[in-house]
Amino acid sequence: MGFSYDDEQVLHDVSFTAREGEVTALVGPSGSGKSTCARLAARLLETSEGTITVGGVDISTADPEVLLGDYSMVFQDVTLFDDTVIENIRLGRHGATDAETLAAAAAADCDEFVQNLPQGYGTPIGENGARLSGGERQRISIARALLKNAPIIVLDEATASLDAENETQVQDALSRLLAGKTVLVIAHRMRTVENADKVVVLSRGRVVEEGSPRDLRARKDGIFARMCALQSASASWSLKHN
Structure with a gap:
């Protein structure tokens, strides 16, 4: 699929599958298109090209209210x-x-x-x-x-702004929410995707890596491995200086 904002292409030929009963994590640098993908998946935005299907049905042909009945969304900014x-x-x-x-x-x-x-x-x-x-x-x-x-859960970094104690409590609640669901999670903290079934790495609006967290971490020259190393080093620095 592709997507443009004001004639600027922000997603290019993005293609991946979030399987039923699994957690699929979208990660990547800021501005890589993670949140746009999540909103397209729930039809909060319309694709510029390509199709998104749920259970084999093109969501652009579905009644929006009926479609949203199949989704639960937890975003960082709660209304x-x-x-x-x-x-x-x-x-x-x-x-x-x-x-x-x-x-x-x-x-x-x-x-x-x-x-x-x-x-x-x-x-x-x-x-x-x-x-x-x-x-x-x-x-x-x-x-x-x-x-x-709902059978499909979309999480847009629901714990990013929380301190460690609150994050642990919210993660415990999320574990109950996600059981048995089809889950798409947008993550900035690599530790939040450690238990994901699959990670899709985006960079500049394109899918550049895809696999399990363990496999991607083993690719020492990959974006996911580099992000994990950088966040681990940052956490160590913070621990030593607090």
């Missing part, structure tokens, strides 16, 4: 509304009961922070969740996705 915690989670599935909504919240580890709120799940969270931390907002987003229980 929340000036309502209670439980109603923000219930947006994941219209008509869900309180019991179903609270079960999804518990699976996303929301209970931990909600018990400290003045009205529990009935606490208003402010415009765009202003009264919550980044990790708490992310767990509400994951609870929504768990409640929706």
Whole structure:
């Protein structure tokens, strides 16, 4: 597939398969086209050329509302509304009961922070969740996705802005969300793709490497191996100087 922004080609002949029941990770330098691929996969953008298929069906021929019913998306920037915690989670599935909504919240580890709120799940969270931390907002987003229980999950670096403690909690919640799903994850931190089934490496809008994390790490002259080495060196420097 290909894609252009304002006549500038940003994806060139990109082709890969995200298999059912597997985690496929998109990695690459900033501006390589990772997030664009994710949005094209969910038809939030339309391809300039080529086709994207789900279960053999060209998604450009599908009703957008029906198509989105098959997707759950967890992005770094979470959209929340000036309502209670439980109603923000219930947006994941219209008509869900309180019991179903609270079960999804518990699976996303929301209970931990909600018990400290003045009205529990009935606490208003402010415009765009202003009264919550980044990790708490992310767990509400994951609870929504768990409640929706769609077969396809798209994650656009859902933990990139979190500190180590919050990232661990969110990753635990994500592990429950991803079980048995078809998953497309956009990652900037190489440690978030260690358990992926397949890694697709993009550079300047093209697929340049593809394989398991272990195989790509073994290619010492490859982009993935270089990114892993750079991030490992950066983490070591930070540890020594903190």
